[in-house]
Amino acid sequence: MDYVVVKWLHILSSTFLFGTGIGSAWYMLFVTMSRDVRAIAVVARNVVIADWVFTATTAVIQPLTGFYLIHLAGYPIHSKWIMWSIALYVLAGACWLPVVWIQMRLRDLSAEAARTNSELPPQYWRLFKTWVALGIPAFAAFVFIFWLMVAKPM
Structure with a gap:
């Protein structure tokens, strides 16, 4: 496959990966802060769907296209910026896996709270705090990966 096509796929999939993550985080954060149980149930359902449709698929496409670009461009795999990118991607993935659950x-x-017309249980709030705590390093990792991809510091 042509370098420009692979690079385009890599950039496009990174846009879907990062964009879905930012969008999901934004809506989950603000709908949860609203404490509107029915709205939270709807947004949470759609965030899970978006994660499987966009994040899971692009999480596979990113390393495939990335390693192929390294090969096509002739970059040494052990370049510091590539090694940092891989390490940060693994960190983000390690944060994302529990976030999915x-x-x-x-x-x-x-959904249960909306169905029974009750408040969110304490477990929701404990899990939400963990969700936020895992999202922060994942977000930072992706921001730094974007910088490494653009700057390619040697």
Whole structure:
């Protein structure tokens, strides 16, 4: 495959990956702060769907296109910027895996609260705090990865 096509796929998939993450985080954060249980249930359900449709697929596409670009461009795999990018991507993935499970629990807990017309249980709030705590390093990792991809510091 042509370098420009692979690079385009890499940039496009990174846009979907990062954009879905930022959008999901934004809506989950602000809908949860609203304490509107029915709205939280709807948003949480859609965030889980978006994570599987966009984040999961692009999380696979990113390393495939990234390693192929390294090969096509002839960059040494052990370049510091590449090694940092890989390490940060692994960190972000390590944060994302439990976040997926947490989002499914938040979805289920909020759906049950909406169905029974009750408040969110304490478990929701504990999980939400963990969700936020895992999102911060993942966000920072992706911001730094973007910088490394653009600057390619040697």
